[in-house]
């Protein structure tokens with residue numbers, strides 16, 4: 001495969017393919033395993049992820065790349081094969097989460113700043129040797145209008161960190177996924193999500209430009225424009241699509257390699273229906289696909305439940321969600337296809 005950044009980015013958003021975000025930190029995967037009653041150990045985390053990476057047909061047809069966590073990129077399957085080799089054998093590209101998480105921003109209660117720039121150049125060189133050809137850095141922007149969250153300082157600091165990260169990635173021959181996630185957890189309406197996302201993306205591209213990042217060799221991982229969960233409102237896929245595309249047309253350069261959404265706490269079907277509606281109103285200047293964590297994994301996690309006997313059922317559940325999102329990335333999904341499973 002080509003090692004040019006723009007070719008890697010294009011492969012990440014190849015028609016009908018998207019990314020599997022399997023980069024949960026040890027803390028986050030423990031929370032997911034608690035729900036299904038599975039103890040989180042290095043071996044159980046390995047078994048679980050190996051199950052997905054060995055879902056050969058789903059991986060080959062629908063998954064362009066996998067975002068890994070530091071532990072996973074170094075792990076071997078039960079038979080001794082490095083997990084990275086299993087991923088590569090399906091044609092998918094291995095990627096790596098490199099941020100060190102969102103921490104409270106001093107002086108700004110309720111805001112966070114994502115850490116992890118110190119030593120990043122050296123870590124990227126190591127990850128490149130381990131096979132990673134793209135990376136992910138997630139900035140977290142919460143919305144709590146009454147508290148003045150997010151502050152302009154938080155949006156600015158996070159955009160600056162994303163730009164420094166992206167420049168270091170490109171220096172290392174690694175495509176940066178830039179992820180400025182505006183959370184859907186608040187009580188805000190869809191218009192507020194649109195406004196905060198607009199301020200965030202505007203600042204992000206100003207900083208990427210200033211950092212001399214080559215936009216063709218980047219992937220944007222954004223939130224969709226949605227009402228906050230605590231508002232009690234769910235917007236229709238048509239409204240989500242219309243507002244999300246309006247936002248991107250106003251703020252996201254056509255030059256970037258592509259767009260791969262996070263699911264952010266939407267239900268499995270919601271994440272699929274919204275992605276489908278977004279693509280159904282195309283053509284757009286960019287490819288728009290998925291980079292889902294929860295919306296690809298909730299169903300297989302439940303089916304697996306930590307038991308080797310359930311591996312085939314879990315792989316089928318994963319394949320189903322991957323295929324539904326593959327269709328949504330093409331604007332060809334229909335709700336009736338969910339029942340067929």
Ligand code: 13P
Nearest residue numbers: 021262263264292293294
């Ligand atoms: P979700 O799809 O669960 O939001 O996770 C995607 C991701 O990688 C967040 O950084």
